[in-house]
Amino acid sequence: MSAQPQAPQPAAEHPLIDIRGLIKRYGATGQDAGHLALDGVDLGIHRGDFVSLIGPSGCGKTTLLRILADLETPTAGTVKVGGLSPEEARKGRLYGYIFQAPTLLDWRSALANVMLPLQVMGQPKDEARKIALERLEQVGLADAARRYPWQLSGGQQQRVSIARALALDPELLFMDEPFGALDEITRERMNQDLHELWRRSGKTAVFVTHSIAEAVFLSTRIVVMRANPGGVTRVLDVDLPDERNFETRTLPRFFELAKEVHEGLRDAYAV
Numbered sequence: 701m702s703a704q705p706q707a708p709q710p711a712a713e714h715p716l717i718d719i720r721g722l723i724k725r726y727g728a729t730g731q732d733a734g735h736l737a738l739d740g741v742d743l744g745i746h747r748g749d750f751v752s753l754i755g756p757s758g759c760g761k762t763t764l765l766r767i768l769a770d771l772e773t774p775t776a777g778t779v780k781v782g783g784l785s786p787e788e789a790r791k792g793r794l795y796g797y798i799f800q801a802p803t804l805l806d807w808r809s810a811l812a813n814v815m816l817p818l819q820v821m822g823q824p825k826d827e828a829r830k831i832a833l834e835r836l837e838q839v840g841l842a843d844a845a846r847r848y849p850w851q852l853s854g855g856q857q858q859r860v861s862i863a864r865a866l867a868l869d870p871e872l873l874f875m876d877e878p879f880g881a882l883d884e885i886t887r888e889r890m891n892q893d894l895h896e897l898w899r900r901s902g903k904t905a906v907f908v909t910h911s912i913a914e915a916v917f918l919s920t921r922i923v924v925m926r927a928n929p930g931g932v933t934r935v936l937d938v939d940l941p942d943e944r945n946f947e948t949r950t951l952p953r954f955f956e957l958a959k960e961v962h963e964g965l966r967d968a969y970a971v
């Protein structure tokens with residue numbers, strides 16, 4: 701009997717973001733050991749994941765995100781973003797970064813703000829305008845393209861920031877508590893729209909939040925962190941239906957997961 705040809709085996713997928721033994725110490729000098737912000741973080745984030753980082757104030761969520769984005773350097777350990785060092789990933793424009801405050805340029809319209817990264821990368825103006833309009837459409841703001849940041853609500857400004865982060869169509873989105881300053885209802889609406897955007901785009905997202913409900917609603921995985929020293933205490937898979945909407949927040953499983961995150965946070969606060 702002749703041997704059956706073997707179907708090619710898919711290579712075991714490497715995490716898109718691979719963090720091993722990450723240590724970050726701030727302000728160490730000769731005598732002073734400084735502050736240990738992250739103490740041995742191991743974490744793999746796979747393509748298409750939406751990962752939320754949640755934990756007490758000072759547990760190193762922003763530090764972790766900033767290290768991924770090459771805005772801080774690790775003290776020890778290895779970090780790979782798309783197989784590259786954070787510096788290479790930044791230079792290769794692999795990610796878009798959304799800050800807690802919208803950080804838009806006041807003297808440029810919404811459209812011109814979104815066009816900026818495209819123009820910096822040398823796109824001709826007409827092409828940059830076309831892409832920027834598409835991005836504003838993606839975040840539901842095409843009608844406000846000509847308005848200036850001061851003519852937009854906080855939620856609208858954050859939508860423009862998201863459109864700007866999407867301008868160069870990066871594979872990764874890094875978001876540092878982007879909806880922290882918004883009222884509850886606007887925040888829920890932004891969560892819904894961000895979820896749909898993420899699902900349609902297939903991008904990989906790392907999202908910092910203080911809100912348990914936001915983390916459960918948006919994520920495929922939740923990383924619960926502790927402080928002093930900063931690190932990971934628990935990683936939860938979110939097994940809710942892929943499509944999330946208002947009903948999602950009423951599912952028994954939603955409450956169970958919220959309880960699990962809450963317990964994780966209680967442990968985190970106890971250390």
Ligand SMILES: Nc1ncnc2c1ncn2[C@@H]1O[C@H](COP(=O)(O)OP(=O)(O)OP(=O)(O)O)[C@@H](O)[C@H]1O
Nearest residue numbers: 726727735737756757758759760761762763764930
């Ligand atoms: N540039 C810095 N120099 C010295 N210490 C810093 C610096 N940045 C952050 N830290 C310290 O490192 C720790 C982690 O800070 P980080 O901002 O990453 O925490 P966080 O979890 O994002 O906090 P929050 O939820 O309050 O935003 C904190 O104790 C903070 O004071």
